[in-house]
Amino acid sequence: MIASALSSANLFGLCGASLAGFGLFIVIIHASLLRRIVGFNLLGAGIFLVFGAIARRGAAAGFDGDPVPQAMVITGIVVAFSATALSVALLLRLFGLTGRAAFDAPPADASRQDET
C-alpha cells in the first residue's frame, strides 16, 4: 500500500496538485500582470501533471501510458501557450496606452494623475 502510494504516478499527481495551488495563489495575490500570467501557466502545468498521473496509471496493452490523456495534455499545452501569447499582447497594449503593468490600489497622493 505504501509502495503503491509512492509510485511515480501518484507522486507527480500530488506535485501537480501543489503546483495548481501555487499557481492559483500567484494569480490571486500578485499585482503584477506578468507574474499572474506566469502563475496561470503554473496552474496549467499542475493540472497537466494530474492528467499525466492518470495517463501513467492507465498503462496497458503494451503501452507505457494511456495515449488519450497524453494527447489531451499536448493539445492543452499548445492552447495554453496561445492564451499566454494573447494575454501578453493585451498586457503590452495596456502598458503602451496607460504606462501601467499592474493592478494598483488607487494612489493615496492627489498629485498623481489617472491616465486612461
Add this chain to the structure above:
Amino acid sequence: MTLGLDLTLIAGLLALALHVVIVRDDRNAVVAFVAFGLLLGLAWVRLYSVDVALTEAAIGGGVTGVLLLRTEALIRPASAAPTASRRSGGALAAIACVLLAGGLAIAVLSFPNPAPTLAPEAAEALGRTGLGNPVTAVLLAYRSLDTLLEKIVLIIALVGLWSLAPETLWGGAPELHPTAIPEPLVYLARVLPPFGVLIAVYEFWVGADAPGGTFQAGTILAAMYLLVLKAGLRPAPEVKRTALRVLVAGGPALFLAVGFLGFLMADGFLSFPDGAAKPLIVGIEAALTLSIAGILSLLVAGPPSKAPAP
C-alpha cells in the same frame, strides 16, 4: 532508486514554483519559470509520456520563455515605479489555494484501482491507421476533431493578437530585432537553422512511429524562424501578405478538406478510408507542421508595429 530521482525532480519543481510566488523581481520569476519548464519536461519523461515531454520542453520551456522574457524587458519601466506588489486578502487566498490543492490531492490518491484506461482500444485500432505511435494516432485519427478545433483556436488567438495593433498599423510588420544586433547572435542565426530544419523534419517524420510529431516539429521550425528574424537576417513579414496567410490557414484548411472528403470516401466527417489512412495522415501532418510553425512564430512576434507599405 527511481524514487530518489522522482523526489529530487518534484523538490526542484516545488522549489521553483515557491520561488516564483515569493520573489519580488519579475525578471527573476520569469527565469525561474523557464527553468521550471525544463524540469517539467524531465518529469514528463519520468511519467513515460515522451511526446508530452518534447512538447513541454519546446513550447512550455522554450517559446513561452522567449515570450515572457521579451515582455518583461519591454515593461521594465513600469516595474521601476514603486507600487504595491501584493494585494490584500493573502490569508483568504492561501486558504482557498490550500483547499484547491488538497482537493486535487485527495482526487489523485483516490483514483480507482484498477485504473480505467483506453489503451487496449487504442492498441487494437492502431493497425488500421498504419501508425506506430499511439499518441499521434489519438491526435490525428481517433480525436482528430480536437486537433482541428485546436488549430482554429490558434488562428483565432493570432487574429486577436493582430487586432491589438492600432488601426493605422493593421497589416504591417512586427518589430523584432533591436537596432544594434550583437555578432554572436548573427553567427548563431546563420549556423543553427539548417540543423534546426533538419531536426524538425526528422521529428515530424519519425512521429508516425516513435515519439515526435507535428507540434514538436512545428515549434522547432518556429524557433529557427524567430532566430533568423531576431538576428535581422530577414525582415519581419508584413502580416497582410497573402503568402503568409495561406501558410497560416493552409494546414487547417487541408485538414477540413480531408475531413469533408471523408463523407464521400468513408463513413463520415474526418474518417479515413481504409488503406489510405497513413498517406492522408502524413499529408495532413506536413501541412499542419508548416502552419504551426507560422502561427507560433507570429504569436511570439506580436502585433504589427510598423505601418504596411502601400
Add this chain to the structure above:
Amino acid sequence: MTYIMDGFTLICVSAGTLLFLAGTLGLLRFPDTLSRLHALSKADNLGLGLIVIGLLPQATSVTGALKLVCVWLLAQLSAATASQLIAGVVFRGKPPPK
C-alpha cells in the same frame, strides 16, 4: 565486458556531475557576472561532454550514439552564444538580462 562498460559509464558520468557541481559553485560564489559566466561555460561544456562520453557505451545503436554527440555539439553552440551575448551586454555597461 558489460562490467567494464558500466564502470566506464559510472566514472565518466560521475566526473561530469562533479564538474557541473563545480560550475554551479562558481555561479553562486564568484563576485561578478563575467567570472560567473566563465565558470559556467567551462564547467558545463566539459561536464556535458564527459556525461555524453560516459553514455556512449550505453547507446543501443550507432545512430543513437551519433544523436548523443549531436546533442553535445548543439548544447555547446547555444551555450557559447548565450555566454557571448550576456558578456557583451555586461561589457557595454547595461544590466544583463539574467
